[in-house]
Amino acid sequence: MKKPVRAVAAIDLGSNSFHMVVARVTDRELHVIDRLRETVQLATGLDRHHCLTAKVRRRALECLARFSQRLRDMPPGSVHAVGTSALRRARNADVLISEAERILGHPIDIISGREEARLIYLGVSHSLAGNGKRKLVVDVGGGSTEFIIGERHEPLYMESLDMGSLSMTAAHFPKGVINNTCMQRAEIAAGLELQNIQTQYRRFGWDVAIGASGTILSVMEVIRALGWSEDAITVGALHRLRKMVLAAGHTRRLSLPGLRPERAPIVPAGLAILSAIFGSLGLERMTTTTGTIREGLLYDLPGQIPHEDVRERTIKALRNRYEIDTRQGMRVARTAECYLRIVSKAWGLEDARDGALLSWAAQLHEIGLAVAHSQYHKHGAYLIENSDLSGFTRSEQTILAALVRGHRRKFPDAVFQAMPRHTARIARRLCVLLRIAVLLHRNRTDRKLPTPTLTALPSGLRMRFPRGWLAAHPLTRADLEQESARLKPARFTLTSV
Numbered sequence: 001m002k003k004p005v006r007a008v009a010a011i012d013l014g015s016n017s018f019h020m021v022v023a024r025v026t027d028r029e030l031h032v033i034d035r036l037r038e039t040v041q042l043a044t045g046l047d048r049h050h051c052l053t054a055k056v057r058r059r060a061l062e063c064l065a066r067f068s069q070r071l072r073d074m075p076p077g078s079v080h081a082v083g084t085s086a087l088r089r090a091r092n093a094d095v096l097i098s099e100a101e102r103i104l105g106h107p108i109d110i111i112s113g114r115e116e117a118r119l120i121y122l123g124v125s126h127s128l129a130g131n132g133k134r135k136l137v138v139d140v141g142g143g144s145t146e147f148i149i150g151e152r153h154e155p156l157y158m159e160s161l162d163m164g165s166l167s168m169t170a171a172h173f174p175k176g177v178i179n180n181t182c183m184q185r186a187e188i189a190a191g192l193e194l195q196n197i198q199t200q201y202r203r204f205g206w207d208v209a210i211g212a213s214g215t216i217l218s219v220m221e222v223i224r225a226l227g228w229s230e231d232a233i234t235v236g237a238l239h240r241l242r243k244m245v246l247a248a249g250h251t252r253r254l255s256l257p258g259l260r261p262e263r264a265p266i267v268p269a270g271l272a273i274l275s276a277i278f279g280s281l282g283l284e285r286m287t288t289t290t291g292t293i294r295e296g297l298l299y300d301l302p303g304q305i306p307h308e309d310v311r312e313r314t315i316k317a318l319r320n321r322y323e324i325d326t327r328q329g330m331r332v333a334r335t336a337e338c339y340l341r342i343v344s345k346a347w348g349l350e351d352a353r354d355g356a357l358l359s360w361a362a363q364l365h366e367i368g369l370a371v372a373h374s375q376y377h378k379h380g381a382y383l384i385e386n387s388d389l390s391g392f393t394r395s396e397q398t399i400l401a402a403l404v405r406g407h408r409r410k411f412p413d414a415v416f417q418a419m420p421r422h423t424a425r426i427a428r429r430l431c432v433l434l435r436i437a438v439l440l441h442r443n444r445t446d447r448k449l450p451t452p453t454l455t456a457l458p459s460g461l462r463m464r465f466p467r468g469w470l471a472a473h474p475l476t477r478a479d480l481e482q483e484s485a486r487l488k489p490a491r492f493t494l495t496s497v
Contacts, residue, residue, distance in 0.1 A: 007033075009071060010297035011064075011081035013100075013108065015043035015142030016166050016266070017214065018060070020067050021294040030126075030298060034070065038063045039262055042086035043143045043166040051092045060096060064103050071104060076351055079106040080297040082393065084116050085143025085164060098420055109393030113160025117146040118310070118390055119296035121155040124212050126299055127291025136206035138286070139293070140215040140273050142166035142266075147197060149204050157204055161193045165215045168269035176251040178268050183246060186269055190276035198280045209286040215270035218263050220288045225258030232285040238275055245271055300391075310391035315360050322370040322383070324363070328444050333362035336437035339454060340430075346456035347429050357396065358430045361403035365438060368404070381405030399427050406431040407438050413490040432461065432492065439479045452496075460493035470496065 008030075012019045022034040040063050045056020052060075071079060087093045087110045097108050111119070120139045128135075134156075137148045143164040149157040172186040211220070211233065219241065223229050228237040245268055248254040254264045277283065300310075319326055336358050344350050368380030385401035392400070398419070406412045416424040416431070440449055450469055455462040463480070470477040477496070484494040 007074060007078060008298055008301055009074060009079045010294040010301075011067065011079065011104070011108075012293050012297070013040075013042070013060070013081065013083040013087060015084060015086035015144070015164055016041055017142070018063050018067070019292075019294055020070065021298065022070060023298055030295075032295075036067060036070065038066070041142070041166065042090075043164070044170065046086065046090060049091065050089055052086075052090045052096055057096050057099075061099055061103060064100050068104050071106065074106075076106070077353070078301070079104070080301050081106055081108040082116075082119075082293075082297065083108060083110040084293075085113070085141060085162075088113070089143070094420060101422075107395070109395045111393050112388070113144055113146065114158050114388055115390070115393065116144070116293060117148050117158040117160050118155050119293045119300060120146050120212060121148040121150050121158070121296070122153065122299050123293055123296030124210060124289055124291040125150065125153045126295055127289050128210070133207040134205065136201070136209045136281070138209065138211050138216070138277060139213040140165060140211075140270055140277075141213055145193075145273060145277075147201065149201065149206055157201070159197050159201075161196065163190055163193045163273060165266040165270040165273065168273060169266050172272070173251070173265075173268050176265065178246055178249055178251065178254070180246060183242070183268065183272055186272035187276045187279075190273045191280055194276055194280035201281060209281075209283050211274075211286045211288045212290075212292050214263070215266070216274065216286070217288055217290070218259060218267065219271065219274060221258035222256045225256075232287045233274070234285045235278055235283070238271070238278060242271060242275060311356070311360070311389075311396075314390045314392065315363055318364060318367065318387075318389075322367050324366055324369075325444075326363070327446075328441065329363040329365065331441045331444075331446070332365060332434070332437045333359045335440060335449060336362050336433050338451060339433050339437065342454045343429075343433070343456035343461070349426060349429060353396070354426060354430060357399055357403065358434060361400055361407070361430070361434055362437060364400070365404050365407045365434065377405055377408050395423065399423065399430075402427055403431050403434055407434050409486075411435075411486050411490045411492075428490070428492075432487070432494070435483060436461075436463075436480075436494075439483055440476065442475070442479065457493070459491055460495070463494070463496040465496065 006025045007022060008025060009020060009022045016039065018038050018040050020036040021032055023030050023032045040060050042056055042060060045053045047053055081104065093110060101108050121137050124137045134149065134151050139146045141164045143166060145161050145163050147159045148155050168186055172182050220233055222241060223233060223237045228240060245254065251265045254267060259267065337355060340349060340355055340358055364384065367383055368376035371379035381401040381404050384404055385397065389397050402415045405415055416428045419427060450466050453464040480496040487494050
C-alpha cells in the first residue's frame, strides 16, 4: 500500500524578509515544492520606543495574507512559523502576532537567538553531504548574526550576536552614503561584537566554514559573477569587492553583477559584517549553502519528518542536572496524560504540543526543590523561564514555566491572564490536569490509581471515582475538596464524587 503524501510548511518572519517553504514528506524524505519570499523589513519599522509602527505591521500582515492562500487546508501541526530578531526586540510584538495567527490559521512562535542558531544549523547540516568534518556555520540576518560550530546534525556551540545587515545599515549607512569612514566604523562595530566569541570559537576550532542567509549568498553571487571565485568567498575576493562598493559612493549607484536591486541598500553593511567575521575568526575562505532556518523548521516539526525532538533531550538534561525524582515525575506525567486523552476533544486540547507540554511540566514540576522546599513551585518556574532550553520556543518556555508555577498552592490565574487569550485558555486547562495528577500522587508510590469518569465543562471538571474509593482514601478526598476551593477564585469548578 502506497504511503500517503503529507505537506508541511515553514515560515520565517525575519527582520528583513518573510520566507515560506512548502514541502512534501514521502517515504521519510523531504521534497521542497514551493518557496515564497517578500521583503518586509520589520527591523526598519521599529520606532525609538522599540515598537513596530502601524505601517510596517500592515505591510507584514498583507504579506502573510498572501502566504495564507498557500496554506489553506493544511492541518494543525503541519506549519512551523517563527519570528526572529526584530520580533524579539519589538515591545508590541504580541499585537502583530495575534493578528498574524488569525490570518495564517496557525501559531507563530518568537524564538531566542540561540534557538534560531540551532534551527539554522539543523537546516544547513541537512543540506550538505554527510561527513565527519566539524563545521562553522555563519548566518548574517537582518537583525542578528548566528554562529554555530557542529558535527553532522549536532550543534556543539551556538551564539547569536546583536548585529545584522539592516541594523548595521541604519547605524552606519543611514542615508545610503558609502565611504571609507562609514565602512570602517561598521567593521569596528562588528569587530567589537565578535570580541565576545572569537577566543572561545578559535579555541574550539572547525574544519570548514559555511555561510548561509541572503546576505552571504548575495555576496557569493557577485563574486561568482565577477569571476573571482566559483565555489567560495575568499579573503582576496572580499577585499576586491570592498573596493568596488566604496567606489560607488552611494547605494543608488551600487550596481553589481549578480546582485538583486533590492539588496543594494544593505550590501555595504553586510560586507562590513562579513569582513569583520573573516578578520576576527581568521577565515581564509567560506563556502555557501542554500540550507537555512526554513529547512531547519521543517526537520524540527514533531512527528512529520524523522528527526529526534531535541526538546526531549533538554528535559532529560534538566532532570539530571537538578536531580529531580524521575519516578515521581513519570507517575504524575502518566496520570496527567491519561486525563488529557479523556478531555482533549471537549477542551480543545488535541494538538500534540499540548500533551507534550503537559508531560514535560509533570516531569519537571519538582525542579524548584533544588533551590529550596519553601515556595519550590515558584523557584521551579524561575529556573525554567530563565534557562536556555534548546528546542523550546519563547511561547513553549513561558507555558512550561507557568504550569510548573501553578502545579500547587494558589492557582496563579494572573500568570495565565498575561498570555494571549487562546494560549491562556489552553494553559489554564493543562494546569488543572497537572494539579490533579500531582495531588493524586501525593503518597509517591507505584500503586495503581483508579481512572475516574471525567466530564469536561467549559469552566469546570467533574470527577466520578469508583464507588467507595474516596471514602477509603480520606486524605485524597480532603485534598480534592481543598483544590476545589483553590480553583473557585479562577472561576473554575471542580467536583469529585
